[in-house]
Amino acid sequence: MSRMTEGQTSKISLLVLVVIFITLILSFLSIYISIEAFLANDDLSATYFLIVGFIGLSISAYMLSQTRRRIRIAIKPPPIMTTITCEKCGFKNIREFQRGDYIFKEVEDTCPKCKEKMYISAIYREVKEKKEEKWL
Amino acid sequence: MIMTLLLSLISQVGTDWGWILNLLFYVIFIAFIFYGQRIQFYVWLREVEGSLIRLKRLRDEGRRIAVETIKELGKPTEDPSERVDRFLEFFAIEPVSLDPAGVVWKLEHILDVRDTRFKDEVKLMAPAADETQINNLENTLEAALALNIIYKVIRHFYVLGKKTLSLYIIMQLQMLLPLIMREAEAYASALKAFAYGQPIGDGAGALVAAKLMRGYQKRKIAKDVVVATVPIEGRTAYVLKAEGPGGNVGKPGEAIKKLIEENNGQIASIIVIDAALKLEGEKTGEVAEGIGVAIGGPGVEKFKVEETFLKYKVPVNAVIIKEDVGDAISPMRKEIYEAADAAIERIKRVIRERTKEGDTVVIAGIGNTIGIGQ
Known part of the structure; x- marks a missing residue:
């Protein structure tokens, strides 16, 4: 991507x-x-x-x-990140966006800590903001 | 060799250089008096030409992405290029507003017909695509269509200005181009987002509603709109949003109207959450609160809510998440995603301060729900 x-x-x-x-x-x-x-x-x-x-x-x-x-x-398409969160313990895994991902989709992977179901909690892109003049 | 030749040549005329330069200066000075405006015209024309070349590339890229995505998702038996080209020239004519009474319903009908036509076209282009993919493809094609229109309008004024040698046409174009280019770049960025089904900035309102309704039973209330009954701060809240994760805005006005009528107007407050355009200098993802119906678009859905709240005298609150036009149709920025939690806190505060325990409220998350489930 x-x-x-x-x-x-x-x-x-x-x-x-x-x-x-x-x-x-x-x-x-x-x-x-x-x-x-x-x-x-x-x-x-x-x-x-x-x-x-x-x-x-x-x-x-x-x-x-x-x-x-x-x-x-x-x-230049910006890098889009997907955050996968465990329902139970809140463990988070961040990876690059894959086609078919959407927020609140339940994924097949299980939590490496507690083996519970995981879901996509966030999809976003990070942008480095240009510094604005201080007095503004 | 050439260098030495040039050097000796210039050195020979070095003594006479003074009057030559003087003459040259006067010639340039007089030329600028008579042709200054013309020179300026050609400088601006060249700048517009540069932007136009870029717009053409963006338009072609949009078409290419649309065709490729249709081929990939829709598995068509024949090449969809010709259909895509026809689609890119599609137009809708606004209803006449000489007699404004009832114009909203005419506009709604035109928009409905347009929407149905778009969906049918996409289904024909991409027979193997599912409902979510059809919505995403429709959005992709709409972004490609917008790029095509922008390119054609700018080209029209460029050619017109060049033909008529009108400084004022080219001047206006050159001055507006930075803003137009920003919008075109945003559409180009949106193309990929739509093709891949990524959430966009405009979906901030839908994201807030999705977060509130997660885990609760949903039902369909209007075209492409789902609602869930959620207990919030001791009140009963009807939380609604467009049905995701396909690219969809639904008919939230229709849904709010139905909910108010279902409850015989016994709604303590309507809270509408939407992404709104920020002013330059404001921070992306800033949350603000006010009153009124925060629903964008052609105004049909806003009109429906206004008609209903007036009839039942229901107070309307608005919570907005600020972003610029580029962010609204590009993949969602982290700041906007994080602003959803701040917006939820704001909604809860509004509920606590403006309603009593046991009241019923309607919370409407407005915006394109692409890439956002529920």
Whole structure:
């Protein structure tokens, strides 16, 4: 049940990847030239190249993040747990959900402690809650 | 090699770079003045397109799960895909409400016909499935149908916005999409829950009733609703819920009405327990208490209870278990399961404080009882 079901991933266009790659190279080149210009005391050129470099880097990072978002399409069913409880002594056994389980179903297994009948007392999924801001 | 070439090329134009960049800046500035909105339009359109692709995948996944589950449980002799596709396009038309008198009964009839039609379709698709499995398959198909509708509506507005180049259509779509996607994801999660018969968050009310009536004699009181007579705090309580463990909501309004009439209106209090939508910031599984009929859905069952309690002047109390829309149709969260015990304590307190010993009360656990027996 908790197995991840992968959806179909979309094909990323080769052209997009080439464009991202070229933009990245040009951006790094621009930053490199800006450093050289800075060392040569040409502050104006250095500033221009630095701005162009960072704009190029931002654009390629944005494009890359967009492509990554497209790749991650998958439905992940959460793990569902079934709690089996002994009618008499209250002994509890937790296992993964199996098809056919339902709350208050009497199961065939007997209690390992007192050999009494057992029933399904709970079926649930656990979710880790994201921490909310304290003042809320 | 290429790097060196590029480097030398850029270095050569390095001296002229300043005015080129200046020119470029002005060109971009002017382009943004005239085409800024258009650029924004295409950015939003791309975002909507991304969500639409995801919605399409969810819709296809829903169809696939529905077909596979039917094949697995129903052992059909022929491929059910075509029937499933027909089912996914099914619609029900609401009755006209120009003259509102009697519209509830018309709506009830339409819903009954729809329900019967759905069950018949599922029986034809899955001849080997038992009653519980038929209910679960019906719920699975309904979730797949909801995903199909969401996808088609969003696609409609996307294509319309693209065709008319209307910024406002695409803007509204882009702004609403986070909420719509949340709902679609919840339906996708519900698909598996329905296919496997797992309890969902909406079943919180049914779970409370099931816990109260366990071990007592049950009888059928209305369509898909069972009731048990349970002694609680020195009072006689009629505890009712939809008949499980198949996916079912039953007709709780009809059942409450019958119980009040059976007792000639001598009911000290009606207590309705249901899952309710929480506000953002509230905790999942929080229990709250109030008055009124806590029954969701199209309003037919709520109407029946309101008509009856008005006739006999019976006080109605409501206990709700809070959860968000995603939790309501996804497998039940631990917090919601644990909230059932807190809700029972609240019910007992209401009974102690609002009724006298020897009184008769009705306790109705509302919600889809999938994965919950009694």
